[in-house]
Amino acid sequence: MAGLYEFIENLWITDSHEHTVQEVERVSSEAxxxxxxxxxxxxxxxxxxxxxxxxxxxxxxxxxxxxxxxxxxxxxxxxxxxxxxxxxxxxxxxxxxxxxxxxxxxxxxxxxxxxxxNKIGFYKWVLKDKAKIRISIFDGIADIVDVDREFFVPVVRLEDFILLRSREDVRRLSKSIKIPIHSLKGLESALESKVQSIINKIVGFKIALAYRRDIHFEKVTFNDAERVFNKIMSYERTFIRYTSPDGIRLTMSDEISVEESLPLQDYMVHKILEMASKYKLPVQVHTGLQEGNLNLVSNSNPLHLANLFMEYYDVKFDIFHGAYPYVRELAVLAKNFPNVYVDLCWLHAVSSSSVKYALNELLDMVPANKIIGFGGDYKHVEGVYGHSRLARKNVAEVLQDKVDRGHFSLDEAENIAKMLLHDNLLEVFRLSV
Ligand SMILES: [Zn+2]
Missing domain, CATH: 1.10.2020 (uronate isomerase, domain 2, chain A)
Structure with missing residues (x-):
């Protein structure tokens, strides 16, 4: 009976999601x-x-x-x-x-x-020799960073193109991408240029807006989105007095509320999905539990995304964190929609018992090629390693139980473990290792 545990213990795995501080940065700071x-x-x-x-x-x-x-x-x-x-x-x-x-x-x-x-070589020891992680998808949060390709390949968020609420936001974006933006059309073509400039570096897009708002993105007309954009650019009633850290005093127009900005946000999310469709890149979406304190989990129910799954039927949606606690909702979505995948990243670190319960049920409901079994979601490699150990143990326990109950043969269980922990991610993101 040690067969399956040993097989999973020795398996090279893939990792759908990391924010790991890059090794050059880690070794140059005090550990x-x-x-x-x-x-x-x-x-x-x-x-x-x-x-x-x-x-x-x-x-x-x-x-x-x-x-x-x-x-x-x-x-x-x-x-x-x-x-x-x-x-x-x-x-x-x-x-x-x-x-x-x-x-x-x-x-x-x-x-x-x-x-x-704390020196170069530490990451190879932890990520390759100890954790046996072949490759991880890296989410740099603010922008794509130059990742060490021995360990990571990046996805990009592009939130600067979505979360615009003031002239200052538009100015900052224009400055960072070196393209003047004065209209919604201009914003759209700036997005297109940005994506074209990084298309050879990225393996997909990431949407993490569940930290900022609910994740229902309505189909908004150009005119409704343009009205918001133009309001941002012409806002002249109230101002904020701002003193920069170096003492420069500026007066800037106030920002519109998040509520008011939603049509523009929704419109730009759809533009990014059009881009995902055009370039045939998968989209990772944060759903379920949010990290930190004082978050509202109901904002990130995956059912909010159903319109996107229907409209962008040719885009693969990699839905994060098993949408915990909405894992059953996600299971039903993944069972129905060929383009919806369940990703258990972070979840083995959130709760071993929840993830085992979820995986047990998912394997009854969802084809095994639709379940991505591990993503570390850590800034530090210590967490990536500890999490990977738990993921192997949890997957082994669930599969062994199914073997014991006669649901799968040992061969089938080993094959499923390899799909969940290695093959599926490579297939969805068309990665070669
Ligand atoms: Zn994350």
Whole structure:
């Protein structure tokens, strides 16, 4: 019975989603354990458990001694360490640094070990030798960055073309792409030029607007979108007095509300999907649980996207995070629409029991080629590694259970594991490795 676990343990895997700090950047900065480990996820649970924002900020301040910073964190670490976010850290510290539990002594041992490993070669050791990740899709959030192609290939968000609410936003975009923009037509052709300039670098698009608004993108007429664009450009009633960090005093027109800007946002999202269709590139969409605190999950129900799945039937939609907790809604969508894929990225780090329950049901409902089984979604390679261990374990447990119950033969289970953890991503994104 060890067969399936061993097979999955030794499998080379692919990774649908990372924000990993690039190695050159990591090795040129001080490898501080709290700045690294609390850059996301676990920090959100610490804040949820009661850590104040002031103490969180202080805990990341390198001018304060490490022991003192750990003392701020420790009471909340003890309260929150039951969650899977902390399990990921625990696995990474154990396997990469030989530290089983963080306390006021081991935090200093960890700092020392992190410093000594902080040189080029560290990523190859963690991502290739330890995690056996063949390639990861990289989401640079702000723009595409020059990623190390040994480990990553990028997708692009293009949110600067969508989230326009003031003349200053338009000016900043114009400046960054070096194209003057004075009309909605101009904005559209600037988008086209931008995409053309990066088309050979990217493997897809990413939409992460569930952090800013609901993800229902209506079909808006050019005139309705243009009215919003023109309002932004001609706004002259209220102004904001702004002093830049270097003391320059400016007066700028106020921005329109998010609510008012929605028709323009919706219009530009459709333009990006037209581009995805034209260039035959998949689109990754954030749905379900959002990282951080104070988010509203109902904004990111995947059912909001149904009109896009219907209209852009030739675009492959890689729907993130199993849309948790709307995983059943996503299962039904993926069962119905040939162009909708379920992506379990981040989810093994959110909850092992939820992802196993979800995968068990997904395998009853959705063809196995439509399920992408792993994406790390970490800024630090420690998280990528710990998460990959959990993903292998979860997939193995679910498949072994199905073998034990007579649903699949061992051969079939191994084949499904390889599809989920390796082949499907390569096929959807037409990647060759
Ligand atoms: Zn992400």
């Amino acid at each position: 501080d354990p709290l700045q690294i480990l609390l850059s996301q996820y676990a920090s959100s649970d610490l804040i949820s458990s009661g850590l104040s924002l002031e103490d969180y900020v202080r805990a990341l301040n390198l001018n304060v001694p490490l022991k003192e910073r750990w003392r701020l964190i420790e009471p909340f670490w003890d309260k929150a360490k039951n969650t899977t976010y902390f399990e990921v850290i625990k696995i990474a510290l154990n396997d990469l640094y030989d530290i089983s539990e963080l306390d006021e002594n081991t935090i200093e041992v960890l700092a020392e070990k992190m410093r000594s490993l």
